[in-house]
Amino acid sequence: MAAGRRPAAGRARADRGPGRERPRGRGRAAGGDRRVRLRPSRRAPRGGRRGRGAAAGGHRPHHASPVLRAVQPDADPDGRGRRDARGGVQPAAGRVVARARRRGDRGAPAALPGRAARLPATAGTTGAGAIDPLHGLAGLCADHGLRLHVDAAYGGAAALSDRLRPALDGIGRADSITLDAHKWLSVPMGAGALLTTDADGLAETFRVTTSYMPDEIHGTVDPYTSSQQWSRRFMGLKLFLSLAVAGRAGYAEQLERDAALADALRGGLAAAGWEIVNDTPLPVVCFADPGDGTWERHDALARAVVGSGRAWISPVRLDGRAALRACVISHRTTLADVGELVDAVTEARG
Incomplete structure (x- = not known):
């Protein structure tokens, strides 16, 4: 039996309200302002293409993608969420949906021309296994032109089980997902993965060209063009062998x-x-x-x-x-x- 560190759910900037600690995990925010706010990143987005570079911006902070970051002011830094009216745990991102619905979507974030915005959700917090209402968040993102990123670093493994998969209902609507195979898939440490529907945006986020690197080979993908590492270990081998x-x-x-x-x-x-x-x-x-x-x-x-x-x-x-x-x-x-x-x-x- 083991308890790992809290998985990162994406970068978010936080205001510090009176008597509130700064959240320990990425993707969590605190403060007194109860509105959902969007803040632009420091880098100006290139082009008007929706979602360019947003897919890799959550779990990998290096080379921050040109996105707006959805701030969740009421998020719980310990990952348990707050209790809803039925006495159950309502995770932080779920409260974004609840507030938007109570307002009739007045004041909910709207897409901005030429920019992508991302809403981070969690599929299994490390602290207590809380799962955000992924279908509701996906609908909110679809209504307002946002991209949904799901931190499934721990709980995402449940998708392999027919009995446990319903707990992740809606995760298939995400634009990007993070998964750590070293958490619940019994492989050695260091097997994180990013899944995204935006291959072009992922490549655009990390692409660097130099004269001394070989030219691209048609129909293939060089790993160094889709991550922040150029020289790296064959990290996927241990997961491939375990699955095999x-x-x-x-x-x-x-x-x-x-x-x-x-x-x-x-x-x-x-x-x-x-x-x-x-x-x-x-x-x-x-x-x-x-x-x-x-x-x-x-x-x-x-x-x-x-x-x-x-x-x-x-x-x-x-x-x-x-x-x-x-x-x-x-x-x-x-x-x-x-x-x-x-x-x-x-x-x-x-």
């Missing part, structure tokens, strides 16, 4: 098994008196001690469990609340490991 061996069916079996183990963990923790504080189909389980909600308490519990060598968990802040986080992403995790974790945290609680 396990196939889609093999990966689907693992992902569904991980989700089932997470369900078992939730049940075991609830039975032991822990409060489950997130709701997600992904195998991220966040739970809290109902008797002591302080950060110090949960940090000490995590340290005790990790120090025992029985499992690895971490403390996490969700909507300002302290909790513990466990993430089932290893194909080696078993039901016995889940039971061991329940026992370990319960014994540490005393």
Whole structure:
């Protein structure tokens, strides 16, 4: 069981409101202004073509693309989102849609001639597995000439499972998607990928010509023309070999098994008196001690469990609340490991 770092959801500039911390993850913003605002990038866009260079602007900040960045003032830096009227978690980008609908779309961002604008969404936050309403955001983007970028660095792997894929409903309407195979696809660190429908925009973002580089070969793509790296490792090989061996069916079996183990963990923790504080189909389980909600308490519990060598968990802040986080992403995790974790945290609680 492991908890990784928060995935980057794209670059966004943030205003700092009174008493609010600057968000730790890219693609999140904070502040008192509750309007959705657009800010132009420093570079002027070239040409009037919609979306030129926007596809690569989210996950790779180098060579910032000439886009407007959609700012989400109410985003939660811990990735849990706020509670909606039904008591469920409403991720940050979902509130953009909700506010626009309440206003009847008055004041919603409109496309500007000759410029592209991007709305970043998340398909599975690292902190709590929250998923934005992707269909609603795609519709908003279609109505106002925006491009939708989905940070699916962690949760995107669920698309390989017929049972888990509905959680990502609408992701196929995105203009660009980021996915980290080293998170949930069991490959070594350093296997990030960008998927985009705009091949020309991607090439335009990174294209550099020099006299000492060979000419383009018709019908082929040189990797250095579609990324910020010229000299680089064959990073895709490890994912290719894993897919060749396990196939889609093999990966689907693992992902569904991980989700089932997470369900078992939730049940075991609830039975032991822990409060489950997130709701997600992904195998991220966040739970809290109902008797002591302080950060110090949960940090000490995590340290005790990790120090025992029985499992690895971490403390996490969700909507300002302290909790513990466990993430089932290893194909080696078993039901016995889940039971061991329940026992370990319960014994540490005393």
